[in-house]
Amino acid sequence: MSDSTNSSARAAAPLAPRVRGTVRIVGAGLLGSSIGHALTARGIDVALDDASPAQLRLAVDYGAGRMAQPDDAPSLIVVAVPPDVTADVIARELSAHPGVVVTDVASVKLQPLHELRARGIDLTHYIGSHPLAGRERGGAISARADLFIGRPWVVCRDGETPADDLALVEGLALDLGAVPLEMSPEEHDRSVALVSHVPQLVASLLAGRFVDAPDGALGLAGQGVRDTTRIAASAPELWVQILGANAQPVVDVLDALAADLSAVAAALRAPDAPGARRAVADTIRRGNDGVERLPGKHGQNRRFDSFVVMIDDTPGQLGRLFGELGDLGVNVEDLRLEHSPGAQFGLAEISVVPDAVRPATEGLTARGWRIASTND
Numbered sequence: 001m002s003d004s005t006n007s008s009a010r011a012a013a014p015l016a017p018r019v020r021g022t023v024r025i026v027g028a029g030l031l032g033s034s035i036g037h038a039l040t041a042r043g044i045d046v047a048l049d050d051a052s053p054a055q056l057r058l059a060v061d062y063g064a065g066r067m068a069q070p071d072d073a074p075s076l077i078v079v080a081v082p083p084d085v086t087a088d089v090i091a092r093e094l095s096a097h098p099g100v101v102v103t104d105v106a107s108v109k110l111q112p113l114h115e116l117r118a119r120g121i122d123l124t125h126y127i128g129s130h131p132l133a134g135r136e137r138g139g140a141i142s143a144r145a146d147l148f149i150g151r152p153w154v155v156c157r158d159g160e161t162p163a164d165d166l167a168l169v170e171g172l173a174l175d176l177g178a179v180p181l182e183m184s185p186e187e188h189d190r191s192v193a194l195v196s197h198v199p200q201l202v203a204s205l206l207a208g209r210f211v212d213a214p215d216g217a218l219g220l221a222g223q224g225v226r227d228t229t230r231i232a233a234s235a236p237e238l239w240v241q242i243l244g245a246n247a248q249p250v251v252d253v254l255d256a257l258a259a260d261l262s263a264v265a266a267a268l269r270a271p272d273a274p275g276a277r278r279a280v281a282d283t284i285r286r287g288n289d290g291v292e293r294l295p296g297k298h299g300q301n302r303r304f305d306s307f308v309v310m311i312d313d314t315p316g317q318l319g320r321l322f323g324e325l326g327d328l329g330v331n332v333e334d335l336r337l338e339h340s341p342g343a344q345f346g347l348a349e350i351s352v353v354p355d356a357v358r359p360a361t362e363g364l365t366a367r368g369w370r371i372a373s374t375n376d
């Protein structure tokens with residue numbers, strides 16, 4: 001899915017990996033195995049370890065790396081275990097492999113750091129990090145080598161961090177296709193409260209409203225509600241740890257959100273009162289402004305337009321659609337699929353650069369496809 005012949009050529013001959021030797025990954029679940037798959041695909045030796053022998057064997061069976069051996073001499077250690085045991089495992093790895101750089105990928109950065117400092121551990125070769133990439137489902141079985149492509153990867157250095165250690169952790173992020181960003185642990189935790197932790201709670205609370213809803217109401221669900229609740233499928237075990245470890249920044253955002261909710265509810269309690277319509281319009285308009293500020297694909301402020309193609313519910317249709325878009329010279333930037341219950345067709349929302357919408361829709365129509373809508 002490249003934009004030009006030049007970028008295809010670059011993709012065909014990727015830079016040599018920055019990370020060398022053996023990378024030891026402790027925690028072979030979603031994050032650990034995804035890192036393992038991506039590094040293995042780049043020819044790096046990956047040694048996996050996990051407290052659960054079954055999870056470890058599964059990760060090895062799926063090709064995320066090999067089982068770690070006692071005589072491994074890793075050049076880098078990645079700790080990818082649940083937040084509540086992250087500090088323990090970091091401490092153990094630093095002590096078992098003196099001088100080797102240890103990073104972790106936990107979703108909170110201050111709590112493990114405080115725990116390690118309180119224990120008086122030498123943190124010279126520890127650099128906390130966090131890829132802003134994930135899935136609703138954990139475990140080695142859900143891992144994907146392309147999970148990190150184009151995603152921000154926060155790296156929390158401090159004044160003592162040796163430059164070579166920093167280069168190694170940022171090199172790992174780059175080797176996985178991510179974009180390393182330096183941030184303090186405090187700034188990281190405040191930022192993710194806003195863009196990750198509260199969104200998870202909002203999705204969970206909204207989806208929680210469906211539990212006792214009539215089937216008839218839920219049958220009307222379209223793309224809007226699916227967009228706003230996808231992450232409601234996340235694992236409670238992980239999120240109870242993340243939210244508990246970042247409680248105050250999360251509460252700060254929740255309090256502000258609760259005030260916004262009360263204000264819009266008050267306006268709708270008397271929708272004809274003076275100022276009520278304006279309050280509602282301002283709520284929606286402020287959302288327009290906020291969503292515009294979110295970076296687009298690959299972290300750039302680049303926007304794509306989309307169109308929706310109706311697809312017969314028969315095998316091979318999606319493959320044929322992609323093949324024909326390729327024949328038309330159209331590069332697909334993103335894809336979303338929706339199946340309406342009971343309907344004999346699916347809807348594929350295809351995102352492309354704005355200039356490609358017309359050639360794509362006209363070309364597809366000429367080839368017999370039905371275009372349901374465009375938003376260019």
Ligand SMILES: NC(=O)c1ccc[n+]([C@@H]2O[C@H](COP(=O)([O-])OP(=O)(O)OC[C@H]3O[C@@H](n4cnc5c(N)ncnc54)[C@H](O)[C@@H]3O)[C@@H](O)[C@H]2O)c1
Nearest residue numbers: 027029030031050051052080081083106107134135138139
């Ligand atoms: N899931 C996401 O979307 C996501 C995204 C970014 C970062 N993270 C962070 O990555 C870390 C791992 O999350 P995940 O989603 O991969 O979880 P996961 O449950 O898929 O995997 C965690 C693995 O760690 C193993 N483990 C637990 N305790 C251990 C210990 N003491 N020693 C060795 N192994 C141990 C478990 O057996 C499991 O295989 C978490 O800290 C999480 O905050 C998760």
Ligand SMILES: O=C(O)C(=O)C[C@]1(C(=O)O)C=C[C@@H](O)C=C1
Nearest residue numbers: 107131132133134135136196231
């Ligand atoms: O996309 C998802 O499924 C995620 O939940 C990913 C997400 C996020 O909020 O961006 C969730 C928590 C992790 O710490 C990092 C990434």
